[in-house]
Amino acid sequence: MEQEQNFLTLNDHLCFSIYACSRAILRLYRPYLDELKLTYPQYLVLVVLWEYEQSTVKQLGELLELDSGTLTPMLKRMEAAGLLKRSRDTKDERVIIVKITDEGKSLQEKALCIPQSLMDSTGMTTEEVNALNSAVKKLSKLVNE
Amino acid sequence: MEQEQNFLTLNDHLCFSIYACSRAILRLYRPYLDELKLTYPQYLVLVVLWEYEQSTVKQLGELLELDSGTLTPMLKRMEAAGLLKRSRDTKDERVIIVKITDEGKSLQEKALCIPQSLMDSTGMTTEEVNALNSAVKKLSKLVNE
DNA sequence: TAAAATTAAGTTGCGAACAATTTTATTAAA
DNA sequence: TTTAATAAAATTGTTCGCAACTTAATTTTA
Numbered sequence: 001m002e003q004e005q006n007f008l009t010l011n012d013h014l015c016f017s018i019y020a021c022s023r024a025i026l027r028l029y030r031p032y033l034d035e036l037k038l039t040y041p042q043y044l045v046l047v048v049l050w051e052y053e054q055s056t057v058k059q060l061g062e063l064l065e066l067d068s069g070t071l072t073p074m075l076k077r078m079e080a081a082g083l084l085k086r087s088r089d090t091k092d093e094r095v096i097i098v099k100i101t102d103e104g105k106s107l108q109e110k111a112l113c114i115p116q117s118l119m120d121s122t123g124m125t126t127e128e129v130n131a132l133n134s135a136v137k138k139l140s141k142l143v144n145e
Numbered sequence: 146m147e148q149e150q151n152f153l154t155l156n157d158h159l160c161f162s163i164y165a166c167s168r169a170i171l172r173l174y175r176p177y178l179d180e181l182k183l184t185y186p187q188y189l190v191l192v193v194l195w196e197y198e199q200s201t202v203k204q205l206g207e208l209l210e211l212d213s214g215t216l217t218p219m220l221k222r223m224e225a226a227g228l229l230k231r232s233r234d235t236k237d238e239r240v241i242i243v244k245i246t247d248e249g250k251s252l253q254e255k256a257l258c259i260p261q262s263l264m265d266s267t268g269m270t271t272e273e274v275n276a277l278n279s280a281v282k283k284l285s286k287l288v289n290e
Numbered sequence: 291t292a293a294a295a296t297t298a299a300g301t302t303g304c305g306a307a308c309a310a311t312t313t314t315a316t317t318a319a320a
Numbered sequence: 321t322t323t324a325a326t327a328a329a330a331t332t333g334t335t336c337g338c339a340a341c342t343t344a345a346t347t348t349t350a
Contacts (some may be wrong), residue, residue, distance in 0.1 A: 005176040094328040122287040136162040142267040239298040
């Protein structure tokens with residue numbers, strides 16, 4: 001008896017939908033990010049720092065699911081741009097404390113248009129966005145074991 | 146009267162959920178992709194070529210939403226790995242025809258485990274996967290105008 | 291048909307993303 | 321307390337992803 005292969009086409013691939021959607025949102029955000037001279041992952045670092053004021057490389061890595069190989073050079077660029085300050089924790093010299101500057105804080109209001117552009121572009125209600133957000137988070141959680 | 150700011154935290158950001166989920170799926174796929182000596186976007190190129198046998202750089206770009214700046218070097222690496230052949234279209238010398246090799250075809254069955262790993266890891270039914278796939282595609286479509 | 295516009299790939303340059311490794315600091319164990 | 325193990329960042333190297341630009345071929349239009 002023949003084995004049914006069930007090869008998936010590109011459009012059957014949930015992974016591709018998510019990967020393409022992520023990049024589509026970045027394209028939508030780009031003009032707003034350009035205006036603020038930010039990249040998308042830099043914007044995410046600021047979202048964390050607007051909430052917590054300061055953090056460590058390790059904590060940023062846990063929140064954003066990025067490692068020091070990605071964060072270290074990015075944080076150096078953001079420091080050079082005046083958005084944050086990096087300093088050693090005197091209690092534990094292995095740790096780098098990342099603290100937002102006034103200049104970094106000043107971008108928070110200007111950045112409101114970024115997530116708003118996604119709402120505007122999709123016309124989704126807050127409830128619809130939250131429902132999809134929950135579904136995607138649930139998937140992530142399962143994938144992360 | 147005060148203006149309510151409603152700054153979003155990281156977890157409220159649908160864009161972040163999708164971006165993080167996309168990378169979580171890549172982490173899940175990595176061991177299977179490593180086994181086949183493929184990167185994720187290379188796998189996607191093969192998914193297209195398994196379906197269509199051959200394509201052009203332009204068509205691959207439309208299907209995968211990638212530009213020639215990404216595709217040209219990637220396709221050259223895949224050609225060097227023996228997975229596909231690149232040749233000029235004699236009818237229009239601007240066009241590059243990308244055709245899968247027998248070696249590239251031989252990976253199709255071995256790659257079945259890749260999308261399967263996502264099903265296994267999430268325990269989602271085909272119906273649940275399809276529903277989420279549709280929701281994400283709908284979002285992408287809206288974002289792409 | 292000659293010039294202008296358009297199109298398809300390719301090139302260059304930069305910033306992620308991440309694996310693998312190294313460096314330095316702290317903690318645990320012998 | 322010296323050594324071993326662990327931990328946090330940093331470094332190195334490869335591959336995307338994409339903006340901006342270039343090259344070469346084709347099509348349009350003047």
